[in-house]
Amino acid sequence: xxAGIVGGKGVPASVTGNPLVFVTLTAPSFGAVHRVAKPxxxxxxxxxxxxKRSSCAHGRARFCxxxxxxxxxxxxxxxxxxxxxxxxxxxxxxxxxxxxxxLTDNLYHHLARTAGLSRAGVRKRVRIxxxxxxxxxARGAIHFHVVMRLxxxxxxxxxxxxxxxxxxxxxxxxSAIEVTTVRVASAAAGERVFRFGTQHDAEVVDFTxxxxxPEHVAAYLAKYVTKGTEDVGGADVVVRHRSRIAELGxxxxxxxxxxxxxxxxxxxxxxxxxxxxxxxxxxxxGRVVTASRGFSVTFKDLRAxxxxxxxxxxxxxxxATVTESHFSYVGHGFGSPLLEEWAAELREDRxxxxxxxxxxxxxxxxxxxxxxx
Ligand SMILES: [Zn+2]
Ligand SMILES: [Zn+2]
Numbered sequence: 001x002x003a004g005i006v007g008g009k010g011v012p013a014s015v016t017g018n019p020l021v022f023v024t025l026t027a028p029s030f031g032a033v034h035r036v037a038k039p040x041x042x043x044x045x046x047x048x049x050x051x052k053r054s055s056c057a058h059g060r061a062r063f064c065x066x067x068x069x070x071x072x073x074x075x076x077x078x079x080x081x082x083x084x085x086x087x088x089x090x091x092x093x094x095x096x097x098x099x100x101x102x103l104t105d106n107l108y109h110h111l112a113r114t115a116g117l118s119r120a121g122v123r124k125r126v127r128i129x130x131x132x133x134x135x136x137x138a139r140g141a142i143h144f145h146v147v148m149r150l151x152x153x154x155x156x157x158x159x160x161x162x163x164x165x166x167x168x169x170x171x172x173x174x175s176a177i178e179v180t181t182v183r184v185a186s187a188a189a190g191e192r193v194f195r196f197g198t199q200h201d202a203e204v205v206d207f208t209x210x211x212x213x214p215e216h217v218a219a220y221l222a223k224y225v226t227k228g229t230e231d232v233g234g235a236d237v238v239v240r241h242r243s244r245i246a247e248l249g250x251x252x253x254x255x256x257x258x259x260x261x262x263x264x265x266x267x268x269x270x271x272x273x274x275x276x277x278x279x280x281x282x283x284x285x286g287r288v289v290t291a292s293r294g295f296s297v298t299f300k301d302l303r304a305x306x307x308x309x310x311x312x313x314x315x316x317x318x319x320a321t322v323t324e325s326h327f328s329y330v331g332h333g334f335g336s337p338l339l340e341e342w343a344a345e346l347r348e349d350r351x352x353x354x355x356x357x358x359x360x361x362x363x364x365x366x367x368x369x370x371x372x373x
Contacts, residue, residue, distance in 0.1 A: 019150040019166035020205040023173055025100070026197035027092050027141035031084035034074045036138065037067045047079065058082045076138025077253040086260035089141055092194045093283035094273045095182045096142045099196060100132065100286075103180045110172040115163055126164045127151040129295040134288055140234070140257050142284045143197075147205075148173070155294055166204035173202045186269045234258060235280040248280070257282045 037044050046064035055061055060080040068075045078084035092099075112122040130148040137143055150169055152158030177200045185191040234257070235248040242262050249255040261283050265276035278285045 018156065018160055019164060019169055021148045021166050021169050021173070021202055022205055023146045023148060023170075023202040024200060025103075025144040025146065025177065026199045027089070027096070027137070027143055028195060028197045030086070030089040030092070030139075030141070032062065032079045033076055033084075033139045034064055034066075034068055034072070034079065036070050036072065036075045056080045056083050073251060076140065077251065078139075081253070081256060084256075086256050087189070087264055088192065088194075089139070090257060090261045090264060090275055090283035091184055091192055091270075091273065093140075093142045093281070094275055094278065094285060095184060095194055096134070096144070096284060097286035099180060099182045099194065100144060102182060103176055103196070104128070104130070104292075106176040106180050107172060110176040111164075111169065114168055114172045114175070125153055125161050127153065127155070127294060128169075129156075129292045131289070131291040131295050134284065134286055134290075136282070136284075140254055140282045142282075142286075149295065151294065166206070170202040170204060174200070184270070184273070186267055188267050188269060189264075234282045237280060238277065239279040245279070254282070 032047060035046050037046075044067065046066050046068055047062070048065070049063040052062060054063065056079075058080050060083075062079060064079060107128055108122055109119050111126070111128070112119040115122060117125075127150070128148060129151055130146050133145045134142055135145060148169060149156075150160050150164045150166070152160045177196050179195075181193050181195045183191060183193045234254060237248075239245060239248065239258065239262065242259070245255055245258045245262065249258055258279050261275040261279040264270050264273065265279075273283075274285065275283050
């Protein structure tokens with residue numbers, strides 16, 4: 001991760017001069033949830049009463065005037081569970097990686113349009129590289145934190161054209177996010193089209209200005225990497241029977257998501273979404289950390305960087321410098337038992353998923369197999 005930002009391990013140090021952008025991609029809304037007050041904004045209530053009718057069809061209030069603390073049990077839970085689109089959120093989580101892929105495919109086109117060049121022209125002159133970290137919001141929806149970098153045509157060391165600025169990339173991201181959709185069609189459940197939430201925000205990282213340093217970027221990502229799966233609220237084991245869900249999950253909302261994931265497995269032409277195999281991750285089946293091939297180096301190399309760093313750390317008193325402790329945090333991020341566990345789980349899950357898929361296919365009438373993505 002660090003090599004892609006500050007250079008090293010085969011990445012030239014000049015990479016710090018390449019345009020770098022942070023972007024957060026959120027999930028769309030699946031219903032109003034109790035919100036945590038933003039730090040410093042003590043006057044913000046959860047949902048102020050609005051002009052709409054004050055209660056839903058189930059007689060539950062559409063507003064909540066409480067100021068929820070981050071530790072509040074109710075944070076992330078819907079105002080009305082019956083109104084909440086649980087299957088929709090599980091399907092979005094299941095499709096999140098595909099939505100990301102679609103977005104990155106669209107991005108060159110939007111970069112070209114924003115720059116006033118042809119798509120082929122842009123591809124010849126710049127490369128888009130990224131590192132993506134997946135995280136769950138309190139409501140259990142997946143969102144992505146991404147560091148995106150523009151490189152010259154021959155990788156991080158080659159010159160980036162002057163027009164290819166971080167601001168241009170932010171603008172292209174904005175327009176690409178707006179139009180990128182993923183679709184899932186089911187004869188039984190109908191068609192659903194999802195797009196990323198409107199609250200995406202892209203910001204240019206400028207190492208020459210104040211406020212940002214490569215260490216800050218690394219620390220920022222490490223925070224999300226280490227948060228990783230422990231915040232799922234789902235479960236750390238594959239769910240094999242629906243009855244198990246009652247004992248799992250952080251709260252009723254998370255369990256409702258798990259039930260939805262399980263029950264979607266019953267919809268014949270949604271079996272390929274494998275939401276039962278990924279019930280414990282609330283539908284999400286991507287990785288916690290993903291990097292484009294050219295972003296920095298391989299994860300094997302990252303482990304080596306970390307090992308070197310950790311070795312160097314042992315001889316250094318880190319108590320006096322914040323930066324140093326951030327670095328060690330990065331090291332722990334990639335080497336945490338949590339991520340090791342997650343990796344082991346992914347391997348297990350793949351086997352489990354294959355079995356579930358075989359079972360599901362065996363159950364299907366032949367006309368039920370015409371599921372289109
Ligand atoms: Zn509330
Ligand atoms: Zn309701």
